[in-house]
Amino acid sequence: MSSELLDALLMLEKEKGISKDILLDAIEAALISAYKRNFNQAQNVRVDVNPELGTMRVFARKDVVDDVFDPRLEISVEQAKSINPNYQAGDVLELEVTPKDFGRIAAQTAKQVVTQRVREAERGVIYSEFIDREEDIMTGIVQRQDARFIYVNLGKIEALLPAAEQMPNESYKPHDRIKVFITKVEKTTKGPQIFVSRTHPGLLKRLFELEVPEIYDGTVEIKSVAREAGDRSKISVYSENEDLDPVGSCVGPKGQRVQAIVNELKGEKIDIVKWSKDPVEFVANALSPSQVEEVRVNEEEKATVVIVPDNQLSLAIGKRGQNARLAAKLTGWKIDIKSHSDAEKLGLFNNQPLFNDKEDFEDDELSTEEID
Structure with missing residues (x-):
């Protein structure tokens, strides 16, 4: 550990979006593991890392008891009082046991553990970001394709577009930019897994929200959507403002708004109708x-x-x-x-x-x- 530790933590926090505290916890856990493994210690220890000073210290934690059964984990009341007369049975005493060459061994041993924790934290950040985007629309870039999925790059992660969620009138080529609807975000042992769709009715609804300001601000409401992806869809709209034509708002001047959506959906026909109770x-x-x-x-x-x-x-x-x-x-x-x-x-x-x-x-x- 060096005095540059704090700068490194702050850099990771800025670049990866991982909290400095999460990284410190990972380092401390790694150092405890390194200490026990390299010095054959089974006692209860705590590692204190000071990123400002670039220092670390190892403390053995022992329970203060009347009768000692395991000296690695316990210390008698008499011994504890010889260190500090205020100790009583039930207290926890800490003694510094930092080895002289611990820094070098710890740095070598902890690297893999810290890297793993950083990776897990990154996955957690990505999961937290995308779980809030469920049932939302994003623009991605087609990366590759196999028999089961098309892989769409959403920036920080590749999403999976299953064959059943692909529009029958579309072909997907690498580097194509497409809008997708996020249907499900799962947390797996290999990290977050994002499933997206081009056929979901929610995609049509979100596209109208993007193209029609009156829908985005709530003046016009989408009441229902029926869709046969790639062929034809129907959408019902309503506005409490009697002076506003909700259908006309969605069609747009010279049909520009709905045409933009038709183009995104590769020619899918869209009927916009007025909802009524x-x-x-x-x-x-x-x-x-x-x-x-x-x-x-x-x-x-x-x-x-x-x-x-x-x-x-x-x-x-x-x-x-x-x-x-x-x-x-x-x-x-x-x-x-x-x-x-x-x-x-x-x-x-x-x-x-x-x-x-x-x-x-x-x-x-x-x-x-x-x-x-």
């Missing part, structure tokens, strides 16, 4: 871009029958049922879509009951369940 209005909005004639609601079943013009039926259902499926996910309501002609045949315009029975709805060829 009225399920009739909300379900009708959610089926955008199709037109809706009427929405009938069954509160008990949390189900709806939606009547659309004949020429809008395929648009309302969407390719492979996608539009109806996303609308159902967005609203949380089952959606059964009928064309105007079918509704007339079923007598829905003559006060026909909404559902003859639960089975009719579940077996209908256009029900949300079968669309899925």
Whole structure:
């Protein structure tokens, strides 16, 4: 140990973000281990490190007792009083036992232990930083790829992008810059492990927060998100300010805001609809871009029958049922879509009951369940 110890600790604290106190604790633990191993001592000891002076001292700690059974750990009351008359049974006495050549041996022996503690402390700092970033968005750089993961450099650590969380319409090349959604931060024996996603609905929500100031400041609220990553998404928005158009705020001037998000998601189509607490209005909005004639609601079943013009039926259902499926996910309501002609045949315009029975709805060829 030298007088430069303090400077070294302060440098590590500044460069690595590790507390000086953590490093001192690591050094003291390493020196205790070195002392016991190199000097064949099994006694209880304490090491005092003074970084300002660059000094270290080893103290043997012994319990003051009436009857001594282990002289390495205990000292009699009489012996203790000969050192200091104020000692009594139950006290702990400390005697300095620093060997002359301890500094050299300690420096050699403690290096590996200190390095390990520094590494653990660094991992702890990284974990603390990223655990607060769960469900947040970050920009990373693609590093490499194997059969299971794409490895994305987030600055201090490589995150794992599993195959199931990769967008089907994207290819990832080394050095590509991509935005990812942090889904999980785990503490492992090898350090923190960060899992990220490009398909999570939360990524879409965070992208809108970045691009739309009204969402970031809370003027416009994202109520729900439904997403089929790489293909199409729906997002519902709401504002308590009646003079503000929440959909227009998200679209932006000449569509610039939503287009920036579409570009980030490599062409994924995004429908922005206005949220409403009225399920009739909300379900009708959610089926955008199709037109809706009427929405009938069954509160008990949390189900709806939606009547659309004949020429809008395929648009309302969407390719492979996608539009109806996303609308159902967005609203949380089952959606059964009928064309105007079918509704007339079923007598829905003559006060026909909404559902003859639960089975009719579940077996209908256009029900949300079968669309899925």
